[in-house]
Amino acid sequence: MKLLKILPSAAVIAATSLMSVGAATAGDVTIVGWGGTTQAAHKDAYFTPFMKDTGKTIVEDSWNGEMAKVRGMVETGKVSWDVIQVEAPEVLQGCEEGLFEPLDWSKIANKSKMIDGAAVECGAGVLVWSTVFAYDGDKIKGDAPKNWADFWNVDKWPGKRGMRRGAKMALEIALQADGVAVGDVYKTLATKAGVDRAFKKLDELKPNILWWKAGAEPQERLAAGDVSMSMAYNAWIYKVNKKDNRNFQIVWDGNNYSMDYWVIVKGSPNKDVAHQFIASTTKPERQGTFFNEISYGWTVKDGVKENIKAEMLPNLPTAGGHLDNALETNVEFWLDHGEELEKRFQAWVAK
Numbered sequence: 533m534k535l536l537k538i539l540p541s542a543a544v545i546a547a548t549s550l551m552s553v554g555a556a557t558a559g560d561v562t563i564v565g566w567g568g569t570t571q572a573a574h575k576d577a578y579f580t581p582f583m584k585d586t587g588k589t590i591v592e593d594s595w596n597g598e599m600a601k602v603r604g605m606v607e608t609g610k611v612s613w614d615v616i617q618v619e620a621p622e623v624l625q626g627c628e629e630g631l632f633e634p635l636d637w638s639k640i641a642n643k644s645k646m647i648d649g650a651a652v653e654c655g656a657g658v659l660v661w662s663t664v665f666a667y668d669g670d671k672i673k674g675d676a677p678k679n680w681a682d683f684w685n686v687d688k689w690p691g692k693r694g695m696r697r698g699a700k701m702a703l704e705i706a707l708q709a710d711g712v713a714v715g716d717v718y719k720t721l722a723t724k725a726g727v728d729r730a731f732k733k734l735d736e737l738k739p740n741i742l743w744w745k746a747g748a749e750p751q752e753r754l755a756a757g758d759v760s761m762s763m764a765y766n767a768w769i770y771k772v773n774k775k776d777n778r779n780f781q782i783v784w785d786g787n788n789y790s791m792d793y794w795v796i797v798k799g800s801p802n803k804d805v806a807h808q809f810i811a812s813t814t815k816p817e818r819q820g821t822f823f824n825e826i827s828y829g830w831t832v833k834d835g836v837k838e839n840i841k842a843e844m845l846p847n848l849p850t851a852g853g854h855l856d857n858a859l860e861t862n863v864e865f866w867l868d869h870g871e872e873l874e875k876r877f878q879a880w881v882a883k
Contacts, residue, residue: 560589561589561614562614563591563809564615564616573822576821577818577822577825578809578822579592581818582812585812597618599622599625602616602631605797606630611799613800614796614805614806615794616794618792619792620790621867622795623655623793625867626795627653632798633654633795633800635656635796639811640810641656645814646814647830648860650831654795658792659791659823659826659829660831661790661829662788662849663696663766663788664764664766664783665677665683665761665762665764665783666754666761666780666782666783667754668754668780668781669779671757677783683705691740691759692740692758693740694754694758694759695741695742696743696763697743697878697881698874699870699876699878700866704730705788706733707721708859709733710729714858714859731876742758747765747768748768751764751772751780754778754780755776766787766827766847784858787854787858789829789861794809814831816832816836819832819839820835820837820838820839823844824840824844827844827847
């Protein structure tokens with residue numbers, strides 16, 4: 533399996549500020565997140581209750597996914613971080629490189645209580661985030677688009693389409709728009725014919741595509757009327773609807789979802805406390821507190837929904853059947869094939 537950096541998750545892009553770290557002392561556990569509103573919600577839902585329950589002190593730090601720093605800690609034996617929130621690719625990379633501790637799930641939770649993909653060798657799922665598409669409900673009414681095939685239908689719903697400028701997710705949704713079932717997307721994409729099919733479908737829409745890179749762009753372009761529909765991150769749509777009183781509607785069918793994880797740095801001097809902390813974040817009531825503040829999806833199967841306000845549920849990837857026809861991003865596929873596909877994709881965009 534090739535090791536390469538994959539585009540940051542929505543949780544990374546959504547981070548708007550960093551939290552400072554104080555000097556840790558013996559017995560403290562240092563937990564590192566993406567900063568911003570996500571980490572602030574972690575503090576309310578997880579950090580403060582854990583310290584109250586255990587008498588342990590949590591020292592917070594933030595990062596931007598700089599794996600080289602983790603690698604340096606492990607190689608020198610000077611590990612100052614205990615628990616880190618990482619993206620799915622880093623779980624596999626770090627585990628393979630020996631940068632993260634294999635988790636002792638007997639100290640965390642029964643794996644069967646976690647949603648699919650949330651209990652892996654070196655990681656425990658923190659949250660689920662989805663790439664969806666959205667449209668302005670004040671402009672498109674009545675017979676609205678319902679799936680990726682509709683996203684391609686510029687005759688019925690005229691206007692430009694916003695798409696992230698990257699092979700990952702663009703190729704998957706192109707195949708879905710061309711009629712490939714969710715369960716067959718990566719099997720198809722693993723063949724030359726399947727890749728060619730995805731690019732052929734993208735050719736159809738290319739004259740109507742406005743590309744974006746930053747997570748804030750889809751909402752800005754929808755608001756400005758530059759696009760009539762756009763790929764977007766679900767949490768950003770919720771955020772702008774709430775903040776700016778917008779009526780942007782999310783189409784969940786065929787959404788592409790991924791997960792962030794808690795990991796323990798190899799050689800952590802506080803490994804037992806780190807396991808104890810991760811276990812505390814699998815409590816349904818604590819996940820309920822977190823997902824009442826942040827519109828990502830929970831990672832524990834049962835008991836979380838009952839702790840979330842009814843008005844919040846439609847905005848979460850794991851609620852309302854939103855994962856019934858969703859595609860989990862295949863991290864191993866992109867680690868193995870991402871470099872070649874990205875090169876072809878960027879050359880195609882530039883034509």
